[in-house]
Amino acid sequence: MNGEVLLDIQGLEKHFGDNRVLRGITTQIRKGEVVAIIGPSGCGKSTFLRSLNLLEEPTGGKIFFEGAEITGPDADVNKIRRKIGMVFQQFNLFPHLTIRRNITLAPVKLGLLGREEANRRADELLARVGLPDKANAYPSQLSGGQKQRIAIARAMAMNPDVMLFDEPTSALDPEMVGEVLEIMRELAESGMTMVVVTHEMGFAREVASRAVFIDEGVIKEDNAPEKFFTSAQNPRLRDFLSKVL
Amino acid sequence: MTFQERFSLNFIEKGRYKYLLSGINNTLLITIIAAAIGIALGFLIAIIRSTHDTTGRLKILDFLCKIYLTVIRGTPTTVQLLIVYFVIFSSVSRPMLSAFIAFGLNSAAYVAEIVRSGIMSIDPGQMEAGRSLGLTYPQTMVFVIIPQAFKNVLPALANEFIVLLKETSICIAISLRDLTYGTQLISSQTYDYMFPLLAGALIYLVIVVFLTWLFGKLERSMRKNER
Numbered sequence: 110m111n112g113e114v115l116l117d118i119q120g121l122e123k124h125f126g127d128n129r130v131l132r133g134i135t136t137q138i139r140k141g142e143v144v145a146i147i148g149p150s151g152c153g154k155s156t157f158l159r160s161l162n163l164l165e166e167p168t169g170g171k172i173f174f175e176g177a178e179i180t181g182p183d184a185d186v187n188k189i190r191r192k193i194g195m196v197f198q199q200f201n202l203f204p205h206l207t208i209r210r211n212i213t214l215a216p217v218k219l220g221l222l223g224r225e226e227a228n229r230r231a232d233e234l235l236a237r238v239g240l241p242d243k244a245n246a247y248p249s250q251l252s253g254g255q256k257q258r259i260a261i262a263r264a265m266a267m268n269p270d271v272m273l274f275d276e277p278t279s280a281l282d283p284e285m286v287g288e289v290l291e292i293m294r295e296l297a298e299s300g301m302t303m304v305v306v307t308h309e310m311g312f313a314r315e316v317a318s319r320a321v322f323i324d325e326g327v328i329k330e331d332n333a334p335e336k337f338f339t340s341a342q343n344p345r346l347r348d349f350l351s352k353v354l
Numbered sequence: 355m356t357f358q359e360r361f362s363l364n365f366i367e368k369g370r371y372k373y374l375l376s377g378i379n380n381t382l383l384i385t386i387i388a389a390a391i392g393i394a395l396g397f398l399i400a401i402i403r404s405t406h407d408t409t410g411r412l413k414i415l416d417f418l419c420k421i422y423l424t425v426i427r428g429t430p431t432t433v434q435l436l437i438v439y440f441v442i443f444s445s446v447s448r449p450m451l452s453a454f455i456a457f458g459l460n461s462a463a464y465v466a467e468i469v470r471s472g473i474m475s476i477d478p479g480q481m482e483a484g485r486s487l488g489l490t491y492p493q494t495m496v497f498v499i500i501p502q503a504f505k506n507v508l509p510a511l512a513n514e515f516i517v518l519l520k521e522t523s524i525c526i527a528i529s530l531r532d533l534t535y536g537t538q539l540i541s542s543q544t545y546d547y548m549f550p551l552l553a554g555a556l557i558y559l560v561i562v563v564f565l566t567w568l569f570g571k572l573e574r575s576m577r578k579n580e581r
Contacts, residue, residue, distance in 0.1 A: 164485070193486075202483075204502065326518055
């Protein structure tokens with residue numbers, strides 16, 4: 110994979126008081142890549158992902174997005190976030206708005222699309238995630254899997270250049286995991302650049318172009334999935350995989 | 355005297371019912387304007403306070419708000435009303451304006467704490483979701499957080515405004531002709547206390563019951579999208 114570098118992360122550190130969650134992470138995310146971030150709970154993988162759109166403010170290190178530093182003091186965080194979509198474990202749909210308004214809120218309020226144009230785009234996205242008839246429903250009327258598919262559509266409405274997924278299937282009932290992973294697979298096949306924190310080893314193996322193992326706040330292994338899962342070098346990763354596979 | 359004679363004496367003769375009518379008018383006007391000031395100022399204080407609590411910014415404003423809340427909630431409303439009327443507007447007699455300001459500032463303190471509790475009860479994930487889409491902090495507050503917080507605190511806000519309505523009866527301390535004062539004006543002419551006071555109490559009760567019904571309706575319509 111040798112697309113242009115979208116995200117360049119250099120020596121990223123994040124401390125919560127004395128707790129050093131990230132201890133120097135350096136990696137690059139290239140256009141079109143699907144990077145699976147794997148690791149034991151508490152290893153810092155979610156913190157790493159949330160640092161990429163500055164939901165967590167890094168304590169040290171630098172992040173460049175499309176060539177420009179986003180960790181500097183003059184960076185326009187709001188502009189940057191428009192281009193970095195995010196999907197959360199708990200969906201975080203807006204419960205007081207209809208599905209259509211959930212999807213159109215940001216593009217309309219930010220003046221990117223007119224109301225009608227945004228509605229058309231919402232209909233397209235709803236069709237794409239397989240929920241064309243839910244435009245006027247409220248989030249509370251949907252199942253967990255449907256909510257997460259809407260959350261993906263909402264993030265896509267901003268036409269992001271990269272999408273971050275923070276354990277997108279961890280809060281779902283088992284029978285709903287498949288429908289969300291299927292949407293994510295289609296998204297990956299369409300060429301979307303994705304960074305996915307996940308416990309779904311099958312997804313990482315089949316869909317990801319790269320798998321990264323984070324442990325104790327650093328990257329311990331960074332490899333193509335086939336090598337990552339079959340011939341892991343790092344003993345911690347071998348131990349981890351032996352428990353989850 | 356028969357019931358009808360007393361009723362006629364207190365309310366019909368010399369058009370004494372007009373004391374009650376103009377009293378209702380003033381009571382409602384004070385309540386509405388004070389509530390409007392309370393909502394505007396209260397939301398502002400709540401947003402400042404919760405922004406400080408969640409992000410650590412706005413330290414000075416937060417400090418000023420805390421002093422304000424402490425003073426307003428730590429002193430009796432009657433004393434506040436007297437201070438506004440006799441101290442701040444000492445050179446001019448402006449009872450209505452004094453009541454608007456005193457009750458407005460007083461209500462703001464209580465509204466602020468109610469709304470703040472509502473804002474703080476919203477899952478932080480809502481703010482993160484808004485921000486992750488590129489919305490600014492104020493945009494996310496206005497379009498995502500406040501509407502949900504408002505819905506959650508509506509019952510408490512309704513209660514606050516009902517308390518406010520009843521508390522305006524202390525306007526008697528500055529001789530403002532509100533509903534309660536109207537009943538006393540009638541009594542002073544007819545030497546009958548029971549009829550005017552019971553009528554006044556009944557009118558307050560009817561207004562409160564109506565407000566309760568209205569807020570209940572509003573609450574139900576706002577909860578439509580849940581389950």
